[in-house]
Amino acid sequence: MEDAGLRTWVDQMGNVHGRVEGANANAEALLVGSHMDTVVDAGKFDGALGIVSAISALKVMHVNGKLQNLTRPVEVIAFCDEEGVRFQTTFLGSGALAGILPATTLEIPDKRNVTVKDVLKENSIEAAEEMFLQLKYDPKSVWGYVELHIEQGPVLEQVGFPLGVVKGIAGQTRLKVTVRGSQGHAGTVPMSMRQDPMVAAAEQIVLMESLCKHPEEYLSYDGRCSGSSIKSLSSSLVCTVGEISTWPSASNVIPGQVTYTVDIRAIDDLGREAVIYDLSNRIYQICDKRSVSCVIEHKHDAGAVICDPELSSQLKSAAYSALKRMEGDIQDEVPTLMSGAGHDAMAMSHLTKVGMLFVRCRGGISHSPQEDVLDDDVWAAGLATLSFLENL
Numbered sequence: 001m002e003d004a005g006l007r008t009w010v011d012q013m014g015n016v017h018g019r020v021e022g023a024n025a026n027a028e029a030l031l032v033g034s035h036m037d038t039v040v041d042a043g044k045f046d047g048a049l050g051i052v053s054a055i056s057a058l059k060v061m062h063v064n065g066k067l068q069n070l071t072r073p074v075e076v077i078a079f080c081d082e083e084g085v086r087f088q089t090t091f092l093g094s095g096a097l098a099g100i101l102p103a104t105t106l107e108i109p110d111k112r113n114v115t116v117k118d119v120l121k122e123n124s125i126e127a128a129e130e131m132f133l134q135l136k137y138d139p140k141s142v143w144g145y146v147e148l149h150i151e152q153g154p155v156l157e158q159v160g161f162p163l164g165v166v167k168g169i170a171g172q173t174r175l176k177v178t179v180r181g182s183q184g185h186a187g188t189v190p191m192s193m194r195q196d197p198m199v200a201a202a203e204q205i206v207l208m209e210s211l212c213k214h215p216e217e218y219l220s221y222d223g224r225c226s227g228s229s230i231k232s233l234s235s236s237l238v239c240t241v242g243e244i245s246t247w248p249s250a251s252n253v254i255p256g257q258v259t260y261t262v263d264i265r266a267i268d269d270l271g272r273e274a275v276i277y278d279l280s281n282r283i284y285q286i287c288d289k290r291s292v293s294c295v296i297e298h299k300h301d302a303g304a305v306i307c308d309p310e311l312s313s314q315l316k317s318a319a320y321s322a323l324k325r326m327e328g329d330i331q332d333e334v335p336t337l338m339s340g341a342g343h344d345a346m347a348m349s350h351l352t353k354v355g356m357l358f359v360r361c362r363g364g365i366s367h368s369p370q371e372d373v374l375d376d377d378v379w380a381a382g383l384a385t386l387s388f389l390e391n392l
């Protein structure tokens with residue numbers, strides 16, 4: 001960032017900032033960036049590509065002596081903890097700047113009962129509630145937020161286009177389900193006498209898949225879920241159990257407790273709420289049938305976000321000019337698509353208008369070391385960011 005001529009600092013949540021005031025230091029600033037954290041065993045483009053594209057574009061302007069031509073301040077932000085892998089919170093960095101983190105965030109524990117506050121203290125940050133008030137940006141000081149990110153899906157590769165404009169981002173909910181039964185000896189407890197949380201969890205997880213594959217066959221939600229929601233729901237509803245753990249986790253012990261995570265997403269917030277309502281009821285019914293108990297914790301909720309039409313139109317023009325600089329005239333229309341993946345733009349939409357540009361990635365693979373982006377598409381990403389900034 002300093003190499004690109006930016007003023008830099010690290011804030012109390014660990015977000016890294018680089019800013020240039022440009023020609024009108026008092027104008028509302030453009031915020032641009034993405035996240036620098038990843039999931040476990042991840043690829044190297046998720047998050048990082050958006051940050052590097054922004055820094056590279058500003059570096060080009062710096063080298064060409066054009067930074068001061070920027071019509072408004074531009075601030076690059078590398079957000080911490082977008083993925084929420086450790087605390088299941090997600091958006092810890094962008095949420096702090098958007099002012100949407102409750103003070104209780106500091107008390108959220110990880111699997112080893114280390115809290116967010118403990119981790120900040122380990123990094124010499126004495127976090128307290130007022131810290132969040134200090135971190136929150138004044139909406140009047142911000143013009144908009146733009147994020148470039150790999151698509152993490154197959155659409156752009158399918159249509160043969162390196163860049164696409166994001167229409168909106170699906171809403172998401174993260175649950176933690178803990179099922180408790182009667183721990184016992186694997187060799188002596190007859191099958192008919194078991195209260196086995198492992199089998200109960202397995203039945204719940206298989207049910208979840210069926211419900212999310214065919215919501216129309218399951219959803220009641222007191223009849224409030226109209227036909228249109230269920231139809232739109234079916235096209236975008238996804239649910240994933242990514243983590244499962246058991247206690248005491250020994251091969252010759254009937255478990256006493258099983259805990260698993262649930263990640264549910266849909267473009268339609270009412271539909272997602274209906275799925276969670278219905279699924280929760282069915283999870284409890286399975287527990288009753290198997291004489292085990294369970295607790296369903298809501299760890300995270302983020303409503304679906306529609307991107308700002310003006311920012312989207314400017315991003316579309318920037319994509320065109322980037323591809324024109326690379327390939328000469330292009331006939332096709334820059335694609336517009338929805339995002340099933342979550343992004344810091346969801347949090348930033350509580351602060352300001354947001355726009356996103358997607359970059360094609362090989363096979364749509366992401367959250368895997370197989371994640372890959374063609375060099376020319378990385379180049380297109382940088383040129384599009386540069387063009388967007390030059391036409392601010």
Ligand SMILES: NC(=O)N[C@H](N)C(=O)O
Pocket residue numbers: 082083084090091172340341342343
């Ligand atoms: N908060 C999130 O949604 N994090 C990732 N980007 C995800 O899509 O899972």
Ligand SMILES: [Mn+2]
Pocket residue numbers: 038039046083367
């Ligand atoms: Mn990710």
Ligand SMILES: [Mn+2]
Pocket residue numbers: 035046047082149342343
């Ligand atoms: Mn990401």
